[in-house]
Structure formats: C-alpha cells, structure tokens
Amino acid sequence: xxxxxxxxxxxxxxxxxxxxxxxxxxxxxxxxxxxxxxxxxxxxxxxxxxxxxxxxxxxxxxxxxxxxxxxxxxxxxxxxxx
Amino acid sequence: xxxxxxxxxxxxxxxxxxxxxxxxxxxxxxxxxxxxxxxxxxxxxxxxxxxxxxxxxxxxxxxxxxxxxxxxxxxxxxxxxxxxxxxxxxxxxxxxxxxxxxxxxxxxxxxxxxxxxxxxxxxxxxxxxxxxxxxxxxxxxxxxxxxxxxxxxxxxxxxxxxxxxxxxxxxxxxxxxxxxxxxxxxxxxxxxxxxxxxxxxxxxxxxxxxxxxxxxxxxxxxxxxxxxxxxxxxxxxxxxxxxxxxxxxxxxxxxxxxxxxxxxxxxxxxxxxxxxxxxxxxxxxxxxxxxxxxxxxxxxxxxxxxxxxxxxxxxxxxxxxxxxxxxxxxxxxxxxxxxxxxxxxxxxxxxxxxxxxxxxxxxxxxxxxxxxxxxxxxxxxxxxxxxxxxxxxxxxxxxxxxxxxxxxxxxxxxxxxxxxxxx
Amino acid sequence: xxxxxxxxxxxxxxxxxxxxxxxxxxxxxxxxxxxxxxxxxxxxxxxxxxxxxxxxxxxxxxxxxxxxxxxxxxxxxxxxxxxxxxxxxxxxxxxxxxxxxxxxxxxxxxxxxxxxxxxxxxxxxxxxxxxxxxxxxxxxxxxxxxxxxxxxxxxxxxxxxxxxxxxxxxxxxxxxxxxxxxxxxxxxxxxxxxxxxxxxxxxxxxxxxxxxxxxxxxxxxxxxxxxxxxxxxxxxxxxxxxxxxxxxxxxxxxxxxxxxxxxxxxxxxxxxxxxxxxxxxxxxxxxxxxxxxxxxxxxxxxxxxxxxxxxxxxxxxxxxxxxxxxxxxxxxxxxxxxxxxxxxxxxxxxxxxxxxxxxxxxxxxxxxxxxxxxx
Numbered sequence: 001x002x003x004x005x006x007x008x009x010x011x012x013x014x015x016x017x018x019x020x021x022x023x024x025x026x027x028x029x030x031x032x033x034x035x036x037x038x039x040x041x042x043x044x045x046x047x048x049x050x051x052x053x054x055x056x057x058x059x060x061x062x063x064x065x066x067x068x069x070x071x072x073x074x075x076x077x078x079x080x081x082x
Numbered sequence: 083x084x085x086x087x088x089x090x091x092x093x094x095x096x097x098x099x100x101x102x103x104x105x106x107x108x109x110x111x112x113x114x115x116x117x118x119x120x121x122x123x124x125x126x127x128x129x130x131x132x133x134x135x136x137x138x139x140x141x142x143x144x145x146x147x148x149x150x151x152x153x154x155x156x157x158x159x160x161x162x163x164x165x166x167x168x169x170x171x172x173x174x175x176x177x178x179x180x181x182x183x184x185x186x187x188x189x190x191x192x193x194x195x196x197x198x199x200x201x202x203x204x205x206x207x208x209x210x211x212x213x214x215x216x217x218x219x220x221x222x223x224x225x226x227x228x229x230x231x232x233x234x235x236x237x238x239x240x241x242x243x244x245x246x247x248x249x250x251x252x253x254x255x256x257x258x259x260x261x262x263x264x265x266x267x268x269x270x271x272x273x274x275x276x277x278x279x280x281x282x283x284x285x286x287x288x289x290x291x292x293x294x295x296x297x298x299x300x301x302x303x304x305x306x307x308x309x310x311x312x313x314x315x316x317x318x319x320x321x322x323x324x325x326x327x328x329x330x331x332x333x334x335x336x337x338x339x340x341x342x343x344x345x346x347x348x349x350x351x352x353x354x355x356x357x358x359x360x361x362x363x364x365x366x367x368x369x370x371x372x373x374x375x376x377x378x379x380x381x382x383x384x385x386x387x388x389x390x391x392x393x394x395x396x397x398x399x400x401x402x403x404x405x406x407x408x409x410x411x412x413x414x415x416x417x418x419x420x421x422x423x424x425x426x427x428x429x430x431x432x433x434x435x436x437x438x439x440x441x442x443x444x445x446x447x448x449x450x451x452x453x454x455x456x457x458x459x460x461x462x463x464x465x466x467x468x469x470x471x472x473x474x475x476x477x478x479x480x481x482x483x484x485x486x487x488x489x490x491x492x493x494x495x496x497x498x499x500x501x502x503x504x505x
Numbered sequence: 506x507x508x509x510x511x512x513x514x515x516x517x518x519x520x521x522x523x524x525x526x527x528x529x530x531x532x533x534x535x536x537x538x539x540x541x542x543x544x545x546x547x548x549x550x551x552x553x554x555x556x557x558x559x560x561x562x563x564x565x566x567x568x569x570x571x572x573x574x575x576x577x578x579x580x581x582x583x584x585x586x587x588x589x590x591x592x593x594x595x596x597x598x599x600x601x602x603x604x605x606x607x608x609x610x611x612x613x614x615x616x617x618x619x620x621x622x623x624x625x626x627x628x629x630x631x632x633x634x635x636x637x638x639x640x641x642x643x644x645x646x647x648x649x650x651x652x653x654x655x656x657x658x659x660x661x662x663x664x665x666x667x668x669x670x671x672x673x674x675x676x677x678x679x680x681x682x683x684x685x686x687x688x689x690x691x692x693x694x695x696x697x698x699x700x701x702x703x704x705x706x707x708x709x710x711x712x713x714x715x716x717x718x719x720x721x722x723x724x725x726x727x728x729x730x731x732x733x734x735x736x737x738x739x740x741x742x743x744x745x746x747x748x749x750x751x752x753x754x755x756x757x758x759x760x761x762x763x764x765x766x767x768x769x770x771x772x773x774x775x776x777x778x779x780x781x782x783x784x785x786x787x788x789x790x791x792x793x794x795x796x797x798x799x800x801x802x803x804x805x806x807x808x809x810x811x812x813x814x815x816x817x818x819x820x821x822x823x824x825x826x827x828x829x830x831x832x833x834x835x836x837x838x839x840x841x842x843x844x845x846x847x848x849x850x851x852x853x854x855x856x857x858x859x860x861x862x863x864x865x866x867x868x869x870x871x872x873x874x875x876x877x878x879x880x
Contacts, residue, residue, distance in 0.1 A: 016219065017219055019218075019219065020218060020219025021122070021215075021218040021219060023215065023218070024215050024216075024218040024219035024220040025219060027204070027205070027215060027220055028219070028220055028221040030305065032204050032304075032305075036202070036432075036435065036438050037436075037437055037438040038438045040202060040438075041204055041304050041305070042202065042204060042435070043204030043205060043207075044207060044211065044215060045195070045206070045207055045208060045211060045435070045468070046192065046193060046195075046207075046208050046211045046468070047207060047208060047210070047211030047212065047213075047214035047215045047218070048121070048127060048192065048210070048211065048214055049120055049121065049158075050192045050464060050467045050468065051195075051435070051464050051467070051468050052436065052462070052463040052464045052490070053435060055463070063463070063490075064174070067214075067215070067218070068120060068121060068122060068156065069122070069174070070122045
C-alpha cells in the first residue's frame with residue numbers, strides 16, 4: 001500500500017493520502033474548485049455528487065465532480081473553470 | 083463509444099444500506115444481481131468509507147457475495163426505459179446499458195439546503211457533506227467547526243468530527259427546547275439526554291449544544307471565517323473554519339419519477355412488499371419515507387424477497403418495519419423547520435448556486451416553472467436538486483416534470499441510448 | 506359576468522403576442538394580453554432564440570430582414586437577461602453541392618445588401634476549430650444574433666405594461682366578433698382580437714391551417730469558446746422543407762454562459778411533450794457528425810416544444826377573411842423569435858390602416874384557411 005499518491009494540481013505536484021478524493025485534497029489545501037457564473041470562488045457543498053460545486057478539470061476533461069473522484073497517481077487537476 | 087451491455091435478474095440502484103440488504107437477499111435467492119452506485123465505493127452516506135473487513139454491522143452488509151453480485155461503483159444512471167426494462171448509466175470512462183427483470187431502487191436521500199447570506203462561501207457545507215468529505219480525506223484535526231441545522235443527524239456528524247480531532251465549537255439546533263422535550267427522548271431540558279440516547283455521550287462531552295439557534299450569515303473574504311448565529315433572540319458571532327449545515331433530508335426520487343412511478347407528497351408510493359406502481363420496479367429506503375438505517379435495511383430485504391418471488395417470507399420483516407414508522411413521523415414533527423428560516427435571505431443572497439440567481443430576482447415569480455424560465459434558476463447542472471427543495475421551503479414552489487438525463491451525462495452517452503421502438 | 510373594453514385583446518404572451526402588445530401600446534392603443542400559463546412558455550421557451558435572415562422565398566427574406574433590423578435597433582435597450590448577442594451565423598457546407606448553395610445564398614444576400622462572407626475550408630476551420638475536418642466551407646452572416654426568448658418576451662410585455670397594457674392570466678375558450686371568453690366565464694370585449702396562440706391557435710380558430718411541429722433541444726455545461734457562432738448545417742433547409750417526415754438537422758449555439766444549445770428536430774403528428782428518445786438520439790448523433798469533440802461534453806437538460814407550422818412556411822399575419830375584428834399573428838414555425846418584432850409592426854400598421862414596411866399580401870390569412878377541418 002503506497003504511503004501517498006502524487007497528483008498535479010494547477011501545475012504543482014502534491015502528495016495526498018491514498019484513497020482521498022480530489023475534492024478533499026483541494027479543500028484541505030484551501031484551493032477552491034471553481035468560479036461561479038458571477039466570479040465567486042466555490043468549493044464542495046454536498047460531498048456526495050449532487051451539487052456540482054466541486055467541478056474541476058481532470059486530465060483535460062472539464063466539469064468533473066471532484067468529490068466523486070479518488071486521486072490516482074499522475075492525475076492532472078485544474079481548478080477555477082466554470 | 084458503444085455502451086457495454088449487461089443483463090441482470092435483479093438490478094439494484096444505490097449502494098447504501100437498503101441496496102446492500104437487497105443485494106444480499108437477491109444473491110441468496112440465486113438471482114444474478116447487479117448493484118450500481120455513483121460514489122467511488124459502496125456504503126451510501128452512512129457507511130461511507132467503512133471497510134468490509136471488520137466485525138461491524140456495516141462490514142456485514144458490505145461483504146457481498148461476488149459470485150452472484152456484480153458491483154458497478156463510480157457509475158450513475160442518467161436515463162431509463164421502463165418498457166424495455168433498461169437503465170442507461172455511465173462512469174468516468176465507460177457507459178452502460180443495463181437490462182433487468184426486476185429493478186430495486188434504493189437511491190437514498192440528499193440533504194436539504196437553506197440559503198442564507200454567505201452560504202456560498204467555500205467551507206460552508208452540508209452536515210452530512212462535511213462528514214463525507216472528512217471520510218474522504220478532508221483534514222479536520224484541530225479545525226474549528228460549527229454544526230448547525232436540525233435533527234439528530236447534527237449530533238451524529240458532530241460526534242464523528244469530534245472523535246477525529248476537530249474542535250466542534252457548537253452544535254446549533256433550530257428547534258426549540260419545547261419541541262425537543264416533546265420529542266420524548268426523556269429530555270427534561272437536558273441536551274445530554276439526547277447524547278446519551280444516541281450513544282454519543284463520550285464523543286460530544288464538552289461540546290456546547292444550543293437549541294433555538296440557527297445560522298443567519300456566514301462571513302469571510304473568499305472563504306468562511308465566521309458565522310453569525312441567532313441564539314435565543316440574540317446574535318452571536320463565532321469564528322470557525324467550517325460550517326456544517328443540515329436541514330433534513332429530501333428523497334432522491336428522480337429516477338423513480340422518470341420510470342413513471344407514482345409519487346405522493348414527494349415520496350414514492352409502495353405497497354407492503356415495496357412494489358411501486360410500475361411493474362417489476364421496487365423501491366426501498368429513504369425514497370419511500372425518511373426512516374433511517376433500520377428501516378432501510380428491512381425494506382431492502384423485503385424488496386429483494388418480493389422481486390425474487392419470495393413474498394411469503396417477508397412477514398416478520400414487514401412486521402418489524404411497521405413498528406419503526408411512527409418514530410420517523412415524530413422525528414419530522416419535533417424538528418420542523420421554523421418559519422424564521424424563511425426570512426434569512428437578503429435580496430442579494432444567492433439561491434440558485436449553479437446560475438447565481440439571487441433571492442430578489444425570484445420573489446416576483448409565482449411558480450418554479452416561471453422562475454426557471456425567466457431567471458434560469460434550476461437550469462444548471464444540479465438540475466434543481468439544491469435550489470428546488472430550498473425554493474419549496476422559501477416560496478412553496480413545487481418542482482415540475484423530470485426529463486432525461488437525470489444527471490448530467492456525456493453527450494455521447496445520451497446520443498447512443500437505444501430504445502426499442504413500438505409498443 | 507365581467508366586461509371590459511379594450512382596443513385590442515391579444516391571446517398568448519409568447520414572443521409574438523408580447524411583441525404585438527408592445528407595438529400596439531406604442532401606438533396608444535388600450536391593450537390586454539391573456540396568457541394561460543407562464544409568459545414565454547410555449548414555443549418561445551423551446552426556440553433557439555436565433556435572429557436570422559432566411560431566403561426560402563422573397564417574402565420570407567423580406568420579413569426576416571425587416572424584423573432583424575428591428576432587433577438591432579432594440580438591442581441597446583435590452584436588459585442583460587435577454588442575452589442579446591450578435592455572434593453571427595455560419596451556414597456550414599459539408600460538400601461541394603452545399604458549397605454551391607453557399608454561393609447562391611451569398612449572391613442573393615449581396616444583392617439585397619445583407620453582408621455575408623464565403624468561408625473556404627481553412628477560414629471555416631480557423632473560425633470554428635471544433636468542426637470536424639473535411640467540411641467544404643461555409644457562409645458567415647455576421648449580422649445574425651441570438652437572444653434568450655422568454656426574457657425577451659417578458660421585456661416587451663413589461664414595456665407594454667408601462668404604457669397601460671394589462672396582462673391577464675386565464676385560459677381563453679372562445680374568440681371572435683370583438684369578444685374573448687375565458688374559462689372562468691370572464692368576458693372581454695375589444696375592437697380587435699389577435700390570435701397569437703402559436704401551436705394552439707387552431708384550438709381557437711379551427712379553420713386555421715396550422716400543424717404542430719415538435720422540436721427537441723439539449724443544453725450542455727459550460728465550454729467557453731468551444732463554438733463561437735450559431736452554426737447551422739445547410740441540410741437544415743431540407744429538414745425545414747419537409748412537410749411530412751420526421752427529420753433532424755445540426756444546429757448549435759453558444760450562450761453567453763459558455764453553455765451550448767443544440768438542436769434541431771422536426772416531427773409531425775406528435776402532441777405529447779415527452780422526449781422522443783429515437784429523435785433525440787438522431788439529433789445528437791447528427792451533431793457529433795459535425796463536431797465530434799462534443800462527445801465528451803456534459804449535457805445537462807433536454808426539452809421539447811411545438812412550433813406552429815403553416816403549410817406554405819410563411820406566418821399568418823392579418824385579419825380573418827370571415828371576421829374583420831379577428832386578427833392572426835401565428836404560424837411562425839422556426840422563425841418566431843426572428844420575426845416577432847416585424848410581425849407586430851405589420852399587424853399594427855394593418856389594423857390602423859397604415860402602409861406596412863413590407864408587402865403583407867404573402868402573409869394574409871386567406872391562404873391559410875381550410876374549408877373543412879383536417880383530420
């Protein structure tokens with residue numbers, strides 16, 4: 001069992017505990033997931049894939065729910081999109 | 083990308099307690115069983131992060147017999163066709179066409195969100211949502227957390243957080259002490275009684291509990307920094323790192339509505355064997371009534387027995403279930419959301435988070451449909467799951483009909499849905 | 506039994522009814538608009554909000570161009586939620602045959618002072634990189650625009666209301682001879698009544714030869730910059746032409762939010778609002794043929810609506826041949842948003858005996874009345 005998983009967030013490599021979701025990792029580091037229609041920073045609300053506030057870009061695909069996605073080694077995450 | 087086709091005798095949607103109980107019974111009856119859940123692992127909300135490898139009750143249910151049960155996690159159902167008995171689902175990398183003889187829907191419930199100024203700041207979360215995030219790796223040790231809203235869920239959440247090292251600053255219950263007393267937990271105006279009754283005493287020792295208390299405003303600069311509470315008629319501001327808000331649960335009935343099941347007062351109608359009004363479609367757990375863990379387990383078992391032709395074996399289970407229903411009703415009554423919570427929004431308080439529609443833009447409209455058309459409230463990716471129950475509470479609006487996709491789905495998944503033509 | 510006297514009662518607060526109320530009230534007429542549901546909730550809510558010049562016929566061109574100019578003049582006054590955006594249209598040609606059509610359209614529009622640009626393969630790819638390779642080219646019409654129709658209808662109605670127009674909610678059961686009767690037995694009296702009830706116009710005037718033509722739409726999550734113009738395949742014209750068969754045609758529009766609106770489909774003889782899965786799939790697959798990159802985008806909602814289609818593909822504007830107090834503003838098929846403003850002006854001119862800006866003869870109702878009710 002690996003001691004940590006390495007993912008890339010906004011170009012920066014970070015270590016996360018194995019099995020953590022992307023949303024948990026971002027929130028722990030104070031990184032907001034997205035900007036709202038009027039430009040406010042937003043983070044996860046429901047934690048269970050309902051609210052869509054946790055959307056980030058994962059491996060080039062926008063609008064993925066980060067609270068439903070477990071970190072995989074090498075995943076590239078971009079925040080601050082729609 | 084063509085859909086991967088699968089066939090099951092019994093297909094279960096929802097991997098929480100009701101779905102797991104159904105899966106066990108279905109497998110025991112020898113039926114080829116599939117269980118689908120959109121979370122990364124089974125367990126639903128209450129058993130999120132639980133392992134199948136210890137002696138807990140959760141583990142017992144999470145240990146599914148793989149010979150008979152195929153598990154599809156990270157997969158959500160976005161479309162359905164009752165006539166051809168097919169569900170259409172997708173995961174991050176694949177999409178599926180799931181055929182069934184019998185369908186058991188155990189889609190659970192989600193939290194109700196009530197808007198108030200500042201509720202959209204990062205680190206304001208649902209009560210169960212914060213717990214889910216903590217279970218999924220959110221660092222909470224030493225963080226100051228205010229837990230607010232209503233109902234026993236708050237205590238369960240606070241206990242979990244405290245046990246894992248968070249500094250739970252206060253539990254704020256909007257119900258009055260009178261109501262709590264009437265709830266009949268032998269309270270005698272002692273919050274410690276609730277704690278005892280739920281076996282949480284040790285975990286919540288020293289955590290302040292305040293009834294007649296609710297959040298009025300979350301404050302912070304780009305992130306939550308404090309919450310202003312209404313507390314017994316006064317205001318009090320508490321600095322905090324997280325605010326967890328829970329205002330009851332709303333049943334996830336969208337898939338059931340899409341299949342054409344009868345819905346009454348927001349819940350799915352089932353008979354005593356958990357059958358819905360649609361042939362071969364059963365429903366167990368929260369979508370039939372918010373009943374809690376025990377009730378969900380019983381209903382899951384009853385549904386699977388019914389689906390596999392073993393109705394006659396459900397007698398004892400149905401009897402047990404019947405004894406639980408009054409508790410659920412008493413719970414609802416005791417923790418009814420007070421009207422004050424309708425007055426928290428200011429004109430510029432966001433109500434629809436997907437489209438940033440503020441309260442002031444919604445008030446002129448007479449209905450959910452009118453508001454949706456003219457302000458786009460409810461037209462975002464949450465499909466009204468957040469703002470729908472909120473506006474129902476604020477304005478009395480009823481939601482309108484359900485159309486596919488019932489969750490946002492990839493364009494190609496929706497494009498390659500094939501339906502049988504003809505009657 | 507209530508009675509009220511108006512100059513005009515307009516039945517239907519869709520974009521056409523709302524535009525009529527706005528135009529008539531501007532002429533100082535006392536107006537009531539009667540709506541049975543939500544303002545702009547009929548075809549108005551299911552349209553793509555495309556403000557487009559079309560050249561199926563000279564009459565259609567005249568009306569769309571006239572009306573488009575009125576939208577341009579109105580644009581500076583439109584509030585943000587109407588989302589008026591002059592993003593232009595690109596008619597996409599998939600092969601050389603369609604490129605010939607591009608050239609024909611270019612000549613036609615140039616002769617009539619509508620600016621257009623022929624795009625070759627490279628230019629098209631540059632403007633819309635997400636179109637698949639292998640397209641033949643296209644025609645850019647830069648003055649075409651898009652709006653969000655329900656809010657546009659509401660804006661026009663509110664303007665009318667500031668001039669004293671009344672908006673009443675109720676279900677109209679009967680109209681004619683200067684009277685309107687609602688389901689609750691309210692009676693309204695007026696010098697003129699306008700049937701602007703869209704797909705439901707024949708319900709009030711059974712001799713009107715209008716058929717319902719169902720359409721589907723899909724909207725995606727936000728992908729800013731994915732598509733920059735309203736894109737329409739030239740095959741759209743074949744789809745719009747067919748009077749009997751179900752058809753789909755590729756049609757995509759960028760909204761200001763970055764979401765993309767995708768259409769279009771046409772079905773006859775279907776009157777239920779539910780999504781038709783087979784047609785929806787066809788429509789989406791057609792879109793994928795033009796923009797394969799759509800495959801991975803997230804679709805959020807689908808919905809349907811009913812266009813009011815007259816047999817000769819022109820709207821019905823003018824007075825009834827049998828009842829001079831009854832006027833029609835309906836049958837706009839897929840051009841209701843574009844032609845709403847022009848329709849309203851023409852109708853107001855007709856009512857007041859003024860010379861209309863374009864010839865009204867092609868739109869007059871006489872041609873759209875049937876002797877016997879159709880099955």
